Amino acid sequence: MERSILQLSKWLLCNVWLLFLLTACNSKPEASHKKHEKVIETVDVLGALPQYASDPANNPGNPQKIKLGRFLFFDPILSGNKDVSCATCHQPESNYAEFLETSIGVNGVGSGSKRRFREPNEIPFVKRNSQSVLNTAFNGIKNNETYDPESAPMFWDLRAKGLEQQALEPIKSFEEMRGSYYHKDKIIAEVLNRIQKIPAYTKLFSEAFTGEKNPVNELNLSKAIAAYERTLVATNTRFDQYMRGDKNALSVSEIDGMNTFLKAGCAKCHSGPMLSDYKLHTLGVPDTKNRKESDTGINNNYAFRTPTLRNLRYTSPYMHSGKFLTLDDVLMFYEDISGGKIINPKVKAEQMDSLVTHLDVNFKDISSIIEFLNTLNDDSFDKTMPVKVPSGLPVKGL
Known part of the structure; x- marks a missing residue:
């Protein structure tokens, strides 16, 4: 009797174990182990720009205001040393950018690639590459969303919103326009004091901002x-x-290039009408040698804003440090990243943005992508400059 019970127990144990094995073999894997399929964006994530930019409610444009703004943009009266204007680093002939790795602002002389520091000099190069002013009115625009020009993201590190806030920052910057003679908190007052002493400017401000008792002020x-x-x-x-x-x-080949651009994953960041998500991404771009210190960005993680891809033909060199002279250089850089290579030795692998590490840029596709990028060029923008400015100083600066 005891032997029969023992045999039955063994039989039950064997069958329970067999049932466990069969269940384990036939069970489906957990969802977390499923392989994620690669998502390829469609042309719908891109978009055409509106014909004209929108004005913020608190700053509607008018011909008088635009005329005044044009004079101010080209007038070195805005700089501490009266030697550099907004147009020094944002030149009409260079798509309102500049053909320099990083700009020479205060105490510089010459234009474009021929610009150099005067001697003696204690002013450093500007920290980052001069981005084009062209189309900045559309910064932050997205497909099928209401566009707010007051909150438009500005600069490589997004530290300003809207063109109104952006406009005064270079004037306050030591190496860009302010120089050594004025404190950051004093330079705007000094500039306004100069303008108030120039009758042509006081008239222009009164015409642009009618009805105001003291129109020459920081906001205006x-x-x-x-x-x-x-x-x-x-x-x-x-x-x-x-x-x-x-x-x-x-053309057919340009459409093929656009599809290659999408397939490679470029549109994960370069999307919308400006072909930019206007977010900060860590890519491991090498530093410029024009500065001693490494540029770690606003959050100290080497993240910088996605630039627009519009009018690239005219805005070389590229990236925040201006380290890449050609579009081929840029795409070769992305091919290196997709292969696991980090170009900036100060950037750690865990800091790299996952969107860029999952790119699929191949050497064989580079010419096709560039062919598409060249369809984003439009040379029909306003390049006119005033013959002279109200201050009497050299137009654009020295």
């Missing part, structure tokens, strides 16, 4: 420059024409 200074900058747009690229419905605006 920023509003006038911003109003002018909102006229600097290039909105009729062949890409825009294509996105607005003209399917003959792009």
Whole structure:
């Protein structure tokens, strides 16, 4: 009897164990172990620009205000040493950018690639590459969303919102326009004091801001420059024409390049009408050698804002440090990243943005992508400069 019970127990134990094995073998894997499929964006994540930029409610544009802003933009009266203007680093002939790795502001002389520091000199190079002012009126615009020009993200580190806030920051910057003679908190007052002594400017301010008792003030200074900058747009690229419905605006090979651009994952960051998500990303871009210190960005993690891809033909060199001279250089950099290489030795692997590490940029696709990028160029923007400025100083500066 006891032997029969023992045999039955063994039989039950074996069958329970067999049932466990069968259940384990037939069970489905956990969802967390499923392989994620690669998501490829469609052309719908891109977009055409509006024909004209929108004005913020508190700064509607008018011809008088734009005229004043144009004079101010080209007048070195705004700088501490009266030697550099906004247009020194944002030149009409260079797409309102500049052909330098990083700019030479105060105590510089010459234009473009020929610009150099005067001697003696204690002023450093500007910290980052000069971005184009062209189309900055559209910064932050997204597909199918209401656009707010007052909150438009500005600068490589997003430290300002709206063109009005952006306009005064270079004037306050030591190496850009302020120089050594004035404190950051005093330079705007000094500039306004100079302007108030110039009859032509006091008249222009009164015409631009009618009804105001004392129109020459800090707020109106920023509003006038911003109003002018909102006229600097290039909105009729062949890409825009294509996105607005003209399917003959792009060639077959250019459309192939656009599809390669999307397939490679470029549109994960370069999306919307400005082809930018206007977010900060850590890419491991090498530092400029124009500065001794490493540029770690506003959050000390080497993250910088995604730049627009519009009018790239005219805005070389590229990236926040200006380290890449050609679009081929930029795309080769992204190919290195997709292969696991980090170019900046100060950037750690865990800091790299996952969106960029999952790119699929191959050498064989680079020429095709560049062919698409060239459809984003529009040379029909306003390049006119005043013959002279009210201060009597050299237009654009020294």
